[in-house]
Amino acid sequence: MKDAGAGLTAEEEKRKRKEEKREKRKQRRSDVGTETEEKAKEDAEQTPSKKGKKDKKSKKSKADTATEDVDNDNNDNTNTITTTITTVTTEEVPPPAANDEESKPEKKDKKHSKKEKKSKIASGEGEEDASGLSKHKSILQKLVKVKTKATLTPAAPEVEEEAIEAKGLEPLPQPAPTKDPKRLAVLASSLPPWLAAPIVVTPATTVPFNGMTGISPKLLTRLETLNLPNAFAVQSAVVPLLLDPKAGDVCISAATGSGKTLSYILPIVQSLSTRVVTRLRAVVVVPTRELVSQVFSTAVSLTSGTGLKVGTGIGSKALAAEQALLIDPDTGSKVDILITTPGRLVEHIKNTPGFCLKWVKWLVIDEADRLLAQSFQEWVDVVVGSIETAAKDQDWGNGLEDVLEDLGINVQAQQIAVRKVVLSATMTKDAGKLAGLKLRRPTMVVVEKPVGADGTAKDDENEDDEDMPEEVFSVPTELREYAIPIVNKEYKPLYLMYLLRNRSIKRGTIVFVKSNEGAARLAKLIDTVVEKIGISKEAGWTTGLVTGEMEKKRREKVLRSFKKDEVQILICSDLISRGLDLPHVDNVVNYDIPSSTRAYVHRVGRTARAGKEGDAFTLVEDKEARWFWRDLVKGIRRREEGVERMAVALEDEGMGWRGAYEECLYG
Ligand SMILES: Nc1ncnc2c1ncn2[C@@H]1O[C@H](COP(=O)(O)OP(=O)(O)OP(=O)(O)O)[C@@H](O)[C@H]1O
Numbered sequence: 031m032k033d034a035g036a037g038l039t040a041e042e043e044k045r046k047r048k049e050e051k052r053e054k055r056k057q058r059r060s061d062v063g064t065e066t067e068e069k070a071k072e073d074a075e076q077t078p079s080k081k082g083k084k085d086k087k088s089k090k091s092k093a094d095t096a097t098e099d100v101d102n103d104n105n106d107n108t109n110t111i112t113t114t115i116t117t118v119t120t121e122e123v124p125p126p127a128a129n130d131e132e133s134k135p136e137k138k139d140k141k142h143s144k145k146e147k148k149s150k151i152a153s154g155e156g157e158e159d160a161s162g163l164s165k166h167k168s169i170l171q172k173l174v175k176v177k178t179k180a181t182l183t184p185a186a187p188e189v190e191e192e193a194i195e196a197k198g199l200e201p202l203p204q205p206a207p208t209k210d211p212k213r214l215a216v217l218a219s220s221l222p223p224w225l226a227a228p229i230v231v232t233p234a235t236t237v238p239f240n241g242m243t244g245i246s247p248k249l250l251t252r253l254e255t256l257n258l259p260n261a262f263a264v265q266s267a268v269v270p271l272l273l274d275p276k277a278g279d280v281c282i283s284a285a286t287g288s289g290k291t292l293s294y295i296l297p298i299v300q301s302l303s304t305r306v307v308t309r310l311r312a313v314v315v316v317p318t319r320e321l322v323s324q325v326f327s328t329a330v331s332l333t334s335g336t337g338l339k340v341g342t343g344i345g346s347k348a349l350a351a352e353q354a355l356l357i358d359p360d361t362g363s364k365v366d367i368l369i370t371t372p373g374r375l376v377e378h379i380k381n382t383p384g385f386c387l388k389w390v391k392w393l394v395i396d397e398a399d400r401l402l403a404q405s406f407q408e409w410v411d412v413v414v415g416s417i418e419t420a421a422k423d424q425d426w427g428n429g430l431e432d433v434l435e436d437l438g439i440n441v442q443a444q445q446i447a448v449r450k451v452v453l454s455a456t457m458t459k460d461a462g463k464l465a466g467l468k469l470r471r472p473t474m475v476v477v478e479k480p481v482g483a484d485g486t487a488k489d490d491e492n493e494d495d496e497d498m499p500e501e502v503f504s505v506p507t508e509l510r511e512y513a514i515p516i517v518n519k520e521y522k523p524l525y526l527m528y529l530l531r532n533r534s535i536k537r538g539t540i541v542f543v544k545s546n547e548g549a550a551r552l553a554k555l556i557d558t559v560v561e562k563i564g565i566s567k568e569a570g571w572t573t574g575l576v577t578g579e580m581e582k583k584r585r586e587k588v589l590r591s592f593k594k595d596e597v598q599i600l601i602c603s604d605l606i607s608r609g610l611d612l613p614h615v616d617n618v619v620n621y622d623i624p625s626s627t628r629a630y631v632h633r634v635g636r637t638a639r640a641g642k643e644g645d646a647f648t649l650v651e652d653k654e655a656r657w658f659w660r661d662l663v664k665g666i667r668r669r670e671e672g673v674e675r676m677a678v679a680l681e682d683e684g685m686g687w688r689g690a691y692e693e694c695l696y697g
Pocket residue numbers: 257258259260261262265284285286287288289290291292454455608609610611635639640
């Protein structure tokens with residue numbers, strides 16, 4: 031029924047109001063809908079690939095929408111959820127590529143919403159309360175799952191479209207990763223193959239010299255006469271290599287006292303024994319005068335009867351006198367083999383008229399790690415450079431060079447084919463240091479116990495790599511090593527004296543002290559205390575001092591006395607720690623701890639030489655103990671027993687020595 035006054039029935043009124051409301055709702059919806067329609071239109075216009083991207087992005091936005099839905103359906107805590115998810119999403123989705131054609135307004139919107147979210151966090155609205163935490167987590171996890179799926183499932187067209195033409199620049203196929211730790215170690219090693227894979231010889235190896243091809247009967251007889259019928263391990267590997275003219279240069283790492291000198295002197299003497307004219311054909315470089323004298327004696331003893339002449343170059347000699355011994359102004363070189371220090375060699379190259387290296391066929395660097403560490407006068411460059419230049423300038427005379435060239439023989443290559451032999455008990459594996467020597471087809475020979483052969487040597491696979499020293503050194507297997515803890519530092523000299531007396535090691539003992547001055551003081555102190563206590567010098571308490579500060583003549587005199595057993599205790603600096611082959615050295619005492627493992631190996635190597643037994647004692651102060659055990663002696667390859675701790679109880683020795691000692695110090 032209609033209401034006449036109003037003109038509309040109640041039902042009509044109701045319908046009208048409903049219509050108005052619907053209109054209003056429509057209006058509201060159309061405000062939002064315009065944007066959606068525009069987006070749909072845009073989507074329709076996208077390329078397939080772009081669409082792929084968009085699809086992926088729409089998945090992302092779905093996830094975001096889902097979140098926003100949660101936002102609207104929940105309380106304020108949801109802000110936090112949004113924020114958290116946004117963070118995750120931002121991290122997981124890679125940033126758009128630079129050429130992404132995503133519309134700028136859309137970017138702006140996103141930026142805007144991110145800004146909004148950030149500001150929520152900043153204002154503290156986003157803080158999560160404890161009660162909502164688990165719920166948030168589960169929602170977050172669900173959404174992350176959705177997001178991850180969307181990210182990990184690439185749309186096929188996108189991949190196709192983004193594939194780049196390789197043009198032959200595609201990555202090379204790589205070998206499967208290796209699980210073998212040893213191989214890994216080799217791969218990781220920066221060493222060149224010849225250094226990384228040396229010829230390894232066991233120290234026990236011995237071969238009769240007369241079983242080797244290439245040694246003349248005359249030289250074999252000489253070896254017999256010198257009581258050297260059998261080659262030591264290093265000689266058994268190195269002599270045949272050096273006698274083979276086709277083999278290249280040789281680097282040798284073998285323990286102290288293993289016989290390295292003979293391993294090169296013998297092949298040199300053999301190869302030069304057929305020479306007709308005396309010319310300088312072999313140069314042996316060693317670091318000290320004492321070593322020059324020592325190698326000189328070995329060379330002279332072996333060349334006896336061959337007609338070969340050996341000379342020396344020692345800095346302490348007046349240059350003019352030495353020049354006269356080495357050079358004849360008319361005929362040239364007076365020697366075939368020169369044993370020299372590097373400094374004096376450089377002096378001769380630069381200042382001696384007629385000193386010529388063009389016939390040199392052998393260049394030996396003994397104690398190489400020390401010599402190569404010395405840049406003195408750039409000696410390596412000068413020597414190697416001079417040999418090369420001299421060889422190139424060589425005049426073969428009578429057109430022989432042309433004839434040889436015509437025969438296809440590379441004369442220059444022949445001329446500069448100097449055999450280089452590089453040796454040390456602590457050979458460097460630093461290829462950079464060896465580079466200056468310009469080695470040709472080098473071979474590395476190492477004399478050491480094979481790893482793991484008897485269970486005593488180290489097992490690489492069990493090795494704690496972090497503790498592995500860069501270079502592993504060996505000491506002779508005949509060497510016994512001891513460490514003596516110094517409990518009372520003020521009485522350190524007494525520890526030495528008690529050690530000498532209790533162990534009866536007075537005879538044939540070398541005591542190493544860290545400085546010239548310290549060595550001199552200790553020698554004086556021992557002499558005075560011994561005198562005060564009344565121990566007779568005949569009982570084996572005579573000390574001798576050898577330091578770098580002393581004149582060469584005085585040093586030689588003391589060393590001679592030591593060799594003759596007129597001096598029983600040699601107190602010295604590191605000057606004689608390398609290479610010296612003194613007979614009857616039964617003990618070495620490191621009164622002061624050596625500065626490095628290398629120095630330790632050379633010092634203790636003055637005993638236990640040539641297969642004989644020997645003892646080495648190191649006095650270790652409290653503050654040095656950690657370094658001594660952990661760094662200094664840990665990585666050395668040695669006999670099974672390792673370094674033994676030996677206690678010296680000063681108190682048990684009564685007050686007699688201590689009193690005498692204190693009297694010496696304080697008057
Ligand atoms: N084949 C051999 N038979 C017997 N004794 C030998 C033999 N070869 C060398 N020797 C002796 O061994 C001792 C040590 O030799 P050498 O001085 O050459 O050792 P090294 O390896 O050069 O030691 P370092 O690294 O300390 O210089 C010398 O007394 C030498 O005479």
